[in-house]
Amino acid sequence: MADEGSPQKQGRPSLTPSMRSSSFLQEHQQYRPPNKPENHYGIDTVVEDIQATQISAPRQISPFNGIPSPDNPPRIVESGVSHELSHPNCTPAPGTSSERLVATLFYKSTPRVSNDVHSPQKVPSPQAGQSPKLAGADSDISANLGPSSSLDTFPLEPPTSGPDPLDHIYGSYISPMCITSFLHLMSSFPLPPGSNDLTSAHRCLKLGAAPDHHPQVVELTLSPLPSPDYLSLDDLRKHELIYSFEREWNVDVALRADTLWRRYPRLVVFDMDSTLITQEVIDLLAATIKDPPDLAARVADITHRAMLGELEFEGAFRARVELLTGLSADIFTRLRAVLDVTNGVRPLLRALKRLGVKTAVLSGGFLPLTSWLAGSLGLDYAYANEVVIDEATGRLTGEVKGTIVGAVRKRELLIEIAAKEGIALEQVVAVGDGANDLLMMEAAGLGVAWNAKPLVQMEAGARLNGESISDLLYLLGFTDEEVHTLTA
Structure with a gap:
């Protein structure tokens, strides 16, 4: 018999059911297939006390076959984040078609600091022998505010002060408030019958310089398009609300239907003067003639008005x-050294060549210079005007040989090149700056006005007013990362 004061023996430690769980795999697995009961447990549970183990009911998982449905879109709600797997860029359900609008917003590199527009001052009539002055020379209205340089044909009501600029308040870039304002604007247009909601998504294509890297080019996809019975796409591009938005936020808005051909151009056609190069060749030619002394001004005035x-x-x-x-005639050879190729032309053409896109220059200038420039830049086609040269003297006679490459001829050449290459016109892009480029822009799937005259900006399908013509790649939907890859 043990003494009262002697310590009692401790029992042998044992693993009770309350201290056990099912197998390691059951505790640590992250996925359990639904509707399949767990029919195997750790060996200790099976031997000692299977009744003590609680079997949890399988979680209810809503079936989803991977195809978003507008009627019941799959939704993930986790840790306060709600995410719907539907997206305006998703493929539509069988038997239906998608109608999407792509809006590319380009922030202008020079912020608009003033919106004041005063009444035009009367430009005095030119004296005999003098060239007329352009609007803006003696006026506080810029020459590009109206489609005219003559006060006689200027709009009866001069442009009024535009809306207050907002980019200096919310940031000199495409800010979230700018995107929100644009979506609010687009929601004001009627939708097609049967459509109740406007869906949208956006992505940044180009970032600004360090250190902030603010968005400079943003692409928005909206679905559906505004009702065509109320407003066509051409009319939407010219709508006063779009123009007002551009003025407010210092941006250019390019609107295009999101078709397959938008992303896959096969031919890009350029004007030459003030597009591929920054000058007008005929003005350079006139500047070399010193007698009469006002010849260059007279030629420049005709060029501007044309x-x-x-x-x-x-x-x-x-x-x-x-x-x-x-x-x-040797002036054409001497002018090669002074031609100023537009910023961004070389990387743009390098990118287009790597994409397998054909390129052409259709110029209202002179063939000797156009052909040389096309060879220098690596363009596939070059067309321009031929001037008559006196073989005895080697000088220009003042006459033109053959059909002048004007507006009609440019359109014809664009169609001929596309047919020769087997390219649909929907896959042709035409880039220019003058009124004589409008017909070829109209014939192409996309017409782009590059730092163009007011009339051209109003009529073109898209307009770019930046510092580099390579911005055309963003209009085609490429991101900055992809552009660097293509132009490397």
Whole structure:
């Protein structure tokens, strides 16, 4: 018999059912297939006390076959985050078609600091022998605010002050408030019958410089398009609300239907003067003639009025070439060194070539320079005007040989090149700046006005007013990362 004061023996430690659980795999697995009961447990549970183990009911998982449905879109709610797997870029259900609008917003590199527009001052009539002055020379209205350089044809009501600029308040870039404002604007247009909601998604294509890397180009996809019975896409591009938005936020808005051909161009056609190069060649030619001393100004004035659409191009071109009578033909060789290729042209053409896109230049200028430039830049086609040269003297006679490459001829050449290459017109892009480029822009799937005259900006399918013509790649939907890859 044990003494009262002696310590009692401790029992042998044992693993009771309350201290056990099912197997390691059951505790640590992250996925349990639904509707399949767990029919196997750890060996200790099976031997000692299977009745003590609680079997949890399987979680109810809503079936989802991976195809979002507008009627019942799959939704994930976890830790306060709600995410719907539907998206305006998703493929539509069988038997239906998607109608999406792509809006590309380009922030202009120069912020708008003032929106004040005063009444135009009367430009004095030119004296005999003098060239007329352009609007803006003696006026506080910029020449590009109206499709005219003559006060006689200026709009009866001069442009009024625009809306207050908002980019200096919310940031000199495409801010979230800018995107929100654009979506609010688009929601004001009626939707097609049967559509109740406007869905949207956006992605940044280009970031600004360090250190902030703010968005400079943003692409928005909206579905569906505004009701075509109320507003066509061409009319939407010219709508006063779009224009007002651009003025408020200092952006350019390019609107396109989201078709397959939008992302896969096969031919890009360029104007030459003020597009591939920053100058007008005929003005460079005129500047070399010192007698009479005002010849360069007279030629420049005709050029400007023709680009604005005030003068018929072919007649204006013949008149300017006539003024060049007697100029030595070797001037075309000498001018090669002074041609200023537009910023971004070389990387743009390098990218298009890597994509397998054909390129062409259709110029209302002179074939000797156009052909040389096309060879230098690696373009596939080059068309321009041929001037008559006196073989005895080697000087220009002031005449033009053959059909003048004006607005009609440019359109014809675009169609001919596309047919020769077997390319649909929907996959052609035309880029220009003057009124004589409008017909070829209209024939192409996309017409782009590059730092263009007001009339051209109003009529073109899209407009770019930046510092680099390579911005065209963002209009095609490429991101900055992809652009760097293509232009490397």
